[in-house]
Each structure stands twice: as structure tokens, then as C-alpha cells.
Amino acid sequence: MSTIVNDLDARLGARIRLERETRGWSLTELAQRSGVSRAMINKIERGESSPTASLLGRLSGALELTMSTLLARIELHPGRLLRAGEQPRWVDPTTGYVRRHVSPASDLPLDLVQVELPAGASVPYPASSYAFIRQLIWVLGGALVFVEGEVTHRLGEGDCLELGPPTDCVFHNEGKAPCRYAVLVLRVA
Template sequence: MSSIDIDNSLGARIKYEREIRGWSLTEMAERASVSRAMIHKIERGESSPTANLLGKLSGAFGLTISALIARAEANQNRLLKFADQPVWIDPETGYVRRHISPQSDLPIDLVQVTLPSGKAVPMPQSAFAFLKQLILVTQGELIFVEGDIRHRMTVGDCLELGPPVDCVFVNESSSDCVYLVAVLTSK
């Protein structure tokens, strides 16, 4: 799926999630702390949301970013082939998010993230407020800033996220960092 197709699918899904809740654009903007105009542009597929913005929108719905992207993709197969795994690229940082688990009734989502060298991706507290997560570094080094706590993680290190706070994923190294995120959902 091209980035234009995923932008259109995400926009349509965000609009659908907003409308099934009976929220106006104004109410959605207030809940997500995102401008009404930006949500409108995303819903029409005219703008690609950043990772931070997608975190705010999915958090307002009580969904993980993974669940929102998976719903946009609407893949119901138990086997999710590599070539069919939804991939989303943050237009601001080049951060690549690959949803590797198939959409199912299991209460877990698996996501692989590639964070380019020298990049940082902030995530708002609202993206973590309703779920539990583990982060496992599989390549490179990751600095994970969780509120006032700075975790330096290398290959094989696994962290359980604490109480929801604003966080930042940082790659201070000279090569890409790849990590897995296991998200316990309330499906």
C-alpha cells in the first residue's frame, strides 16, 4: 500500500471512529488537543499525520496507534505475510512503524519500529494512558525518555513501560535503531 493510500485509509478510519462516537470535529479537537483544521485535513487525506499527532488521535479514541492503523488496513487474516504488513512512515522523522501481528481477537499487538539515526519521536501521555507495553531493542541503541526517567537500551534489552507520562523515543547513535513493541490491548 502506498503512503497516499495509507493516508487516505487512515483519514477515513479517523473520521469513522470520530463519527461512530458521535463527536463533532470540535469535540475531537478538544479530546485530542489537535486543531480542528488539522483533523479535517487528515480525514480528507490531504495531510499525513506525524507519529505524535497519530498518538494524540488514537489516544482520544482509546486505541493504540497499531490498532488504529490495523483498522484502517482492515486485514482479517490469521497469517499476516511480511509483504502485507501495514507500514506507516512518519513524514517528519522517517520513523517506520510496521504492524507485524495480524488483526485478531488476541489482546496483543506486535509492532516493529525503525528509528533513523539522530531522530527523536515524542509521544503524548494520552497514547499510553489505557494500555501496557513492552519495548525490546533488536538492533542498535534506543534512548527512551519516560517522563523524568532516561533509559539507555541496547540489543536484547526489554522495558515494561510505567505509568502513563509524556515519552520520547530517541536514537542518538550513528545507525538505525530497530525495536519491537508488544502492546497489551483491551480487545
């Protein structure tokens, strides 16, 4: 498993570098746009550090990509069928948050992602992560506290929430068991 994770970190770092260079940006410019230090971006691009979910959200937002799009660009599974065993998984090294890209690569403007948020974990995302997408969150198991700007939503199994306008958000699991939820991401260029 660690070889797969290390390979994913290397591909992710190379993709972030490619996205940055395609825009003609220096490390300093991406750092200014994302609020992530130049040194950290450099470590990520070299595959020496695995970004947290929050940090990846800030980088993808600065690149004007959804986190799903950024991660999909490093995944190697073309075709209309993506079997469960082939669905790419990414693990946040700090919280243990597990993100599984469920939907196959497609020209459809949406992605389906499943997340497992460990007990007690919190993952913040800046408003820039939501600037060009619409999302639905559907809780599959456990309970999720979703803070959307000034509003706190307490979601239980089966509950589904449509996110409002872009604002800073936090996914939080206050429970003693993992929370599983699906996120439907609709890209709205």
C-alpha cells in the same frame, strides 16, 4: 510506493473521521480532546495530510484507542498468518520513523509492531497514548533512548523494557545508525 502511502493516508483519514463520528464528536470536540488543531484534523480526515507519529498518538489517545488498534482498523489482511511482504508499513512524514504491524488481525488483546527510528530522530507520545495499554519495548538493533516521564532509559541491542504507568514519553535515537525495536502492546480495557 507513494500510491500505497497515499492510499494509506486516505484510509487513515476516513477511519479517524468514522471513529470521531461514531462517538458523535464534532471536529472541534476531537481537537479539544487531542490538542490537535481542527484544521489539521480536517486535512487528515480528507487525506490531504499525513499525520506524524506524535500527532497520530494524540489522536488515537483522544479516541481511546491505541495507535496499533487505529492502524489495524484500516489494514486489509484478515487471517492468522501475516507474511512479511504483506505487513502494513506506515512512515512518519517528518522523522522517517517506519512502523510495521507484524502481528495478524486477531481477537487476542495484543499487537506486535516493529519500528525503525532513523539516526537523530525523536518521536514524543502523550500519556493519553498509554492510558489503556501495557507495553514492552525490545531493542533489536542499534541503541534507543526512551524518556518515560522523568526517567531516561538507555537501551542497547537485546534490552527489553516494560513501560510503567501512563506518562508522556519520547523515543530518541542519538546514534548514527537506525535503531530497530519491537513493541508488544497489550490492550487492558
